[in-house]
Amino acid sequence: MSTTEQSTSIPTGTWQHDPVHSSISFAVKHSTVMTFNGGFGDWEATLADGRLEGSANVSGVRVDDENLVGHLQTPDFFDAEQFPQLRFVSSSIERDGDRIAIAGELTIKGATQPVELSGTVSGPITDGYGKERLGLDLQAVVNRHDFGVSWNADLPGGGAVLADEVTVGANLALTQADAG
């Protein structure tokens, strides 16, 4: 029997997200059959000494419809005026080979709820420019009503436009910050 040695450790030091190769997203079932995707364009994430923190500005919400961008920022949804930022702070990170589970607290619209992000971890590797890089591909399913994001509308044939469960995702390309 052979064994393969796998890393089970979280890199130490400070790692910051590379915005060009990273994204955060949300996906929700729409009209019972479609999946609607959106994201945020103004955000940051840092992994520092085994603790992952991130925040996104609601003003940077991204969907392919100008009016919907406007609506998502109102009290019907994220309420950018009163709650301009979403936030995640980890409390524990468990790595098992290329699998990773990150428990923490997610704050949306002023409501903080425990969330466990799970997914894969890649690296660290040294990229073509000599930078140390680490990849995290994370997802969690949350109930939007737990965060007070409860807008909905009835469909003419029955049922609701938006599902309760939303998949939130983060594809993080992290680069090690220069020491000193």
Added chain:
Amino acid sequence: MRILAISGSLRDDSHNTELLRAAAAVAPDGVELELFDGLKDVPPYDADDDVPGDQPFAVGRFKGALREADAVLISTPEYNSSIPGVLKNALDWASRPLVESPVRNKPVAVLSSSTGMFGGVWAAAETRKVLGALGARTLDDTVSVPKADQRLAEGVDATLRDELRTVVSALAAAVEARAAAAA
């Protein structure tokens, strides 16, 4: 603090206008309710007339009144299970362009009354839905008066006055919360 009061009924002896006048009379100190009197003058929405800087005068007056108010209190009757056309039409004008709507983020509460047994609750719910689409900070606090012709025959009673005061106070609190968040 200024709250713009809008009645969805144009009738001189409107029960909804009466509710708004009663709300004005019981408003807490420092809160002034101004009853908007120009809803009938707002023309039917026509995108050809919706020209920035050159909108119909009555539309500009309506949007200006919304913009200058700290909060809005609407009282609506229910026509055919829904919002009166004159009210919906005015809100349609106020919705354009969406991100510049004068009620965006502004606290709004909706009252209703009707001579029927449900007090216009569907019209109120649909008005709240429309206001949400406009970006308003729509409160759940409400008063609905069924059989308004009987209930208001002797005027607005003490129970109703207390309920109206509660709604106006909730609007005032929402205005203060908004100001505190901005500070």
